[in-house]
Every structure is written in structure tokens, then in C-alpha cells.
Amino acid sequence: xxxxxxxxxxxxxxxxxxxxxxxxxxxxxLAVTKSVENGIGMGVAxxxxxxxxxxxxxxxxxxxxxxxxxxxxxxxxxTFVTVVELIMQAYAYQLFLNLGIFIPLIxxxxxxxxxxxxxxxxxxxxxxxxxxxxxxxxxxxxxxxISAVRESLGTGKLMGAQVFPTSxxxxxxxxxxxxxxxxxxLLLCIMNLIGKK
Amino acid sequence: xxxxxVLIISSILINNIVLAxxxxxxxxxxxSKKMETATGMAGAVVFVMTLAAIIxxxxxxxxxxxxDIEFLRTIAFILVIASLVQFVEMFLxxxxxxxxxxxxxxxxxxxxxxxxxxxxxxxxxEEYNFLQAxxxxxxYAIGFGLALVLFAGVRERVILGRVPRPLQDTSIGLVTAGxxxxxxxxxxxxx
Numbered sequence: 001x002x003x004x005x006x007x008x009x010x011x012x013x014x015x016x017x018x019x020x021x022x023x024x025x026x027x028x029x030l031a032v033t034k035s036v037e038n039g040i041g042m043g044v045a046x047x048x049x050x051x052x053x054x055x056x057x058x059x060x061x062x063x064x065x066x067x068x069x070x071x072x073x074x075x076x077x078x079t080f081v082t083v084v085e086l087i088m089q090a091y092a093y094q095l096f097l098n099l100g101i102f103i104p105l106i107x108x109x110x111x112x113x114x115x116x117x118x119x120x121x122x123x124x125x126x127x128x129x130x131x132x133x134x135x136x137x138x139x140x141x142x143x144x145x146i147s148a149v150r151e152s153l154g155t156g157k158l159m160g161a162q163v164f165p166t167s168x169x170x171x172x173x174x175x176x177x178x179x180x181x182x183x184x185x186l187l188l189c190i191m192n193l194i195g196k197k
Numbered sequence: 198x199x200x201x202x203v204l205i206i207s208s209i210l211i212n213n214i215v216l217a218x219x220x221x222x223x224x225x226x227x228x229s230k231k232m233e234t235a236t237g238m239a240g241a242v243v244f245v246m247t248l249a250a251i252i253x254x255x256x257x258x259x260x261x262x263x264x265d266i267e268f269l270r271t272i273a274f275i276l277v278i279a280s281l282v283q284f285v286e287m288f289l290x291x292x293x294x295x296x297x298x299x300x301x302x303x304x305x306x307x308x309x310x311x312x313x314x315x316x317x318x319x320x321x322x323e324e325y326n327f328l329q330a331x332x333x334x335x336x337y338a339i340g341f342g343l344a345l346v347l348f349a350g351v352r353e354r355v356i357l358g359r360v361p362r363p364l365q366d367t368s369i370g371l372v373t374a375g376x377x378x379x380x381x382x383x384x385x386x387x388x
Contacts, residue, residue: 108310177378
């Protein structure tokens with residue numbers, strides 16, 4: 001059953017929202033969500049790569065021999081990651097420093113490769129664009145939610161503004177590694193509860 | 198010599214690649230349901246990570262830096278890792294079939310294991326010399342194996358318990374990993 005372009009876009013926002021519904025791309029999800037700013041930055045960078053890679057893969061899918069397709073996809077993705085890296089270095093240097101090695105690591109983010117392989121290589125340009133954009137925005141939303149929970153509980157602040165009264169003792173635990181794992185685990189549990197209805 | 202001991206301890210325990218640096222989480226969650234697959238994956242990672250780190254370090258130092266084309270690092274590294282994995286797979290299949298049977302299915306997965314690429318990038322970022330890069334990548338690989346095997350052991354027990362339905366599978370897995378990461382924070386006092 002063919003979906004319309006709108007449906008391809010919307011499914012990334014809820015039905016297949018990464019990393020909750022598709023448990024992929026966990027490393028950047030855990031690593032950069034210490035603050036909302038980093039979370040959104042990472043989300044936008046990944047969305048850009050996803051959309052561009054999806055489009056190029058769908059255009060080239062007739063040309064790429066199927067035996068070496070994974071290698072070709074990886075080179076396409078790596079090219080766009082390099083583009084993002086250079087753009088960030090030029091226009092958002094602080095963000096570039098905060099995200100550190102996780103920008104080049106978008107190459108090995110399984111969401112991007114997964115979409116190229118599972119969707120873009122089998123579909124036309126416009127649906128692939130919608131799919132990449134939907135999944136990318138879904139990923140950005142998830143990162144924003146996770147980082148909002150972690151930042152507000154871990155530091156008592158949200159993007160510099162105090163959200164809890166100063167008498168609130170922040171859980172420094174939440175911005176550390178264990179907090180990241182537990183926070184994501186519990187959010188996944190909440191998603192499962194809502195999905196059960 | 199003391200520097201290397203510190204490097205080894207901090208790479209294995211304090212800055213553990215999975216539990217403190219958040220790299221390689223996908224295989225960590227994905228292959229830890231059974232002890233057998235966990236040890237297989239750990240072995241494959243130790244092997245590939247060490248080789249990949251040495252090769253990428255050499256390429257970066259003698260090729261990318263001398264030619265002043267460091268912006269190609271991402272593409273170069275991922276190509277090296279992907280072809281290395283392919284090569285190792287073919288080599289093992291031909292000459293050490295027993296090892297291939299053990300590691301076989303885990304090898305292709307390693308291409309998208311961000312821990313491998315991550316360690317290569319950390320070596321460059323920290324400006325390690327060759328020996329330090331070698332030591333750190335072996336230690337990080339051992340750290341990955343250690344975390345994976347420990348986690349698989351815990352997870353095998355968790356399956357036996359009665360877990361509430363919404364928490365099942367990945368969700369409880371992540372919470373368990375959080376507990377393990379909490380335990381690893383205890384090593385911070387070591388160095």
C-alpha cells in the first residue's frame with residue numbers, strides 16, 4: 001500500500017520516531033543531550049545529512065551496483081557529514097567544540113545508513129525527501145525532549161533560564177553518563193505506556 | 198612507563214568507551230542478550246579496533262597531515278574501517294575458519310560501530326604518538342569487551358525476573374546500563 005508524501009513525512013514524527021520507536025542512533029542521543037542547545041544542534045545537523053543523503057541515494061539508486069551499495073551509501077553520507085562539519089566550524093564554532101567528535105560520528109549513525117538502505121534506495125526523490133525530513137525532525141524532537149529533561153533536572157536551568165526555584169538541589173547525576181542511560185530507559189518506558197492505549 | 202599505566206587504567210575503567218564516553222551503544226544493547234553473542238562481539242571489536250586505530254593513525258600522520266587535506270579525515274577513516282572489516286572477513290574465512298565461524302556474523306556490524314571510528318578520532322584529537330595510540334586503542338577495546346560481557350551477565354539475570362511490561366526489553370536494558378555506568382563512576386578515584 002503506497003503512502004502519500006504527507007504520510008511519509010508524518011510517520012517520522014510519531015509512528016517511527018527515532019530513537020524511541022526505531023531504537024537506532026543511541027550514541028549521539030545519549031552523548032550530546034546534556035543541554036538543549038547541543039541536542040537541537042545535533043538534531044539539525046543529522047537532519048541535514050539525512051535529507052541530503054536520502055535525496056542523493058534515491059537519485060543514484062539506479063546507477064549504484066547492488067553488491068557495493070553499502071560502501072557507496074557510506075561515501076555519500078561521509079561527504080555530507082564533511083559539509084556539515086565545515087559549515088559548523090565556520091558559523092557555529094562553539095557548538096562545533098561542544099559536539100566534538102560526535103559530528104564526524106554522524107557517518108556511523110545507524111539512522112542515516114538505515115534510511116538510505118531501507119527507504120531511499122527503493123523510492124523516488126520526493127518521498128525520500130519527505131522521509132528524510134520527517135525522520136530528521138522526529139530525531140531532533142526526541143533529542144530536545146531528552147535534553148530538556150536532563151538539563152532541567154541536572155542543573156535546574158533550561159537554556160540559561162532558571163526553571164526550578166533556587167532552593168532545588170540539582171541532580172548532578174542526570175548530566176552524567178548513568179543519568180543519560182536511565183533517563184532514556186524511563187522515557188522509552190513512558191513511550192511504551194502511551195503506545196499501548 | 199607510569200604514563201602508560203595511567204593511560205591503560207583510564208582507558209579501560211575511568212573513561213570506559215561505552216559507559217563514560219557513550220560510544221558503541223547500539224551493539225552494546227543489541228548483542229548483549231546472550232553471553233555467547235556478547236563474547237563473540239567483544240572479540241571481534243578488540244581485533245578490528247586495534248587494527249583500525251593503527252592504520253588510521255598512520256594515514257592521518259603521514260598522509261593527511263603532510264598533504265594538508267585534513268578535511269578529508271571523516272571520509273578517509275570510514276573508508277579505511279569499511280574496507281578493513283571486509284578484508285579481515287575475507288582473510289579469516291580463508292585462513293582461520295574456526296575463528297571466522299566464531300566472529301563471522303559480527304564482523305559486518307562493526308563497520309557501523311561508532312566505538313571503532315570514535316577511538317580513531319580520539320587518538321587524533323588527543324595528539325597521541327604511535328605507541329600511545331596503540332596502547333589506548335587496545336585498552337579502549339578491552340574496556341568495551343569488559344563492559345559488554347558484564348552487561349550480558351546482568352541482562353541474562355534480568356530476563357528471569359518479572360519486569361513490568363512497558364519497561365521490557367530495551368527500556369530495562371538502558372536502566373541496567375545506567376546502573377553499570379554508576380558502578381564505573383566509582384573507578385574515578387583510581388588515578
